[in-house]
Amino acid sequence: MSKLLASAAIAVSVLASSTALAAEKTITLAVKNMYCADCPFIVRKSLEAVPGVSKAVVSYKDKTAVVTYDDTKADVAALTRATTEAGYPSAPRS
Numbered sequence: 001m002s003k004l005l006a007s008a009a010i011a012v013s014v015l016a017s018s019t020a021l022a023a024e025k026t027i028t029l030a031v032k033n034m035y036c037a038d039c040p041f042i043v044r045k046s047l048e049a050v051p052g053v054s055k056a057v058v059s060y061k062d063k064t065a066v067v068t069y070d071d072t073k074a075d076v077a078a079l080t081r082a083t084t085e086a087g088y089p090s091a092p093r094s
Contacts, residue, residue, distance in 0.1 A: 027076060029065045029090040031083060039088065046086035050074050064093060
């Protein structure tokens with residue numbers, strides 16, 4: 001029984017440490033091809049479909065998307081690929 005408890009304790013500590021390594025990041029993307037009021041909705045939906053994205057705020061006026069994501073589940077390449085595949089090429093804003 002003590003081996004079972006020790007194994008359980010190790011499993012819990014491994015899971016807790018991997019969760020602790022996860023970092024929420026925020027990036028601003030410059031988004032091209034937004035020409036109408038519906039475009040930000042499409043860009044936002046494409047970003048929210050990426051696993052790990054918790055929030056996407058898209059500005060038609062500024063032609064940007066501010067994305068908050070879990071860097072263990074998503075990366076910048078996945079974010080820009082999602083918008084590009086939706087017809088709105090993007091890149092990190094300098």
